[in-house]
Amino acid sequence: MEILLNNKPADIILNTEKTLGDVLSGIELWISSSGNRISEISVDGKEISGQDLEEAFNREINNINKLEINISLWRELAAEALETLLECSKGLENASFDERKQIVSVWEESPAARFLATDIGDLSELAGLCFSGEGLSSADLCILIEERLRELKDANRELNNAEVLVKTVSERMEELPLDMQTGKDQRAAETMLLFSRIAEKLFRVLFIFKSEGLSLDDFTVDDLPAITFINEFNAALQELSAAYENQDIVLAGDVAEYELAPRILKLHSALKILTNSYTPVITLS
8 A cells, every 4th residue: 555645655664554544543643743633634546534534444455555644744733823823913013902802802713722722832821811911012922923933934044043042041051150159140040041941942943853753762962862861951950940949059050050051052053953954754745
């Protein structure tokens, strides 16, 4: 049986699968872990609609010549949802009270809002607060949305643009113990916030590649498997957070300077190399 994903031959080896349902369940499990969705299924040139799926699931694969599956990629779905949110946010800026209520109502009932609630929860929460008159202004929310869209549409350029900030944050992490020792509490807090934001950005970019088939077992950072690097990164971050709250200057300084400052540079460097070399396993037609 020939299998096409988004009109391209799929490198899928069938072993124990006997029915179409077995095959589709395996593919769904593979793609859904990264947020991708199956949007269309065709068997031997005939599209299988929702009402025919149950019957089609029982068809034996020995009786099928070609299986065509269209997949909506997480990157594509996220971009569509963010563009919808951006349009709503811009519409709020000069809207009257009644117009605002209508814009918010349309947004809350939209598929884009449901997608963000399940897949990009932090932005969904910020949007909810903004639309209720709390939290960020519409203009500030638009800035955040536009940043996320740039990450989705051109991760390579976004990483290049972030390089100076990454280096600056790394240097400030090295200076964190001195700031804490000399009573520069505001600068120390700002450093922690900047580090958190740039780290979140880099991990968002990594997730985009993961959604397109990147195996974290194959991706390495500083000669470590990505999973190992991420676990060590998170452990160091938790250790720093606890030390910072307890005003343990020595421990906070050691973790910030010798563990997290170099790691943020290494993660950024590895992602830049990845953007120039990686070919997605799953792509749009």
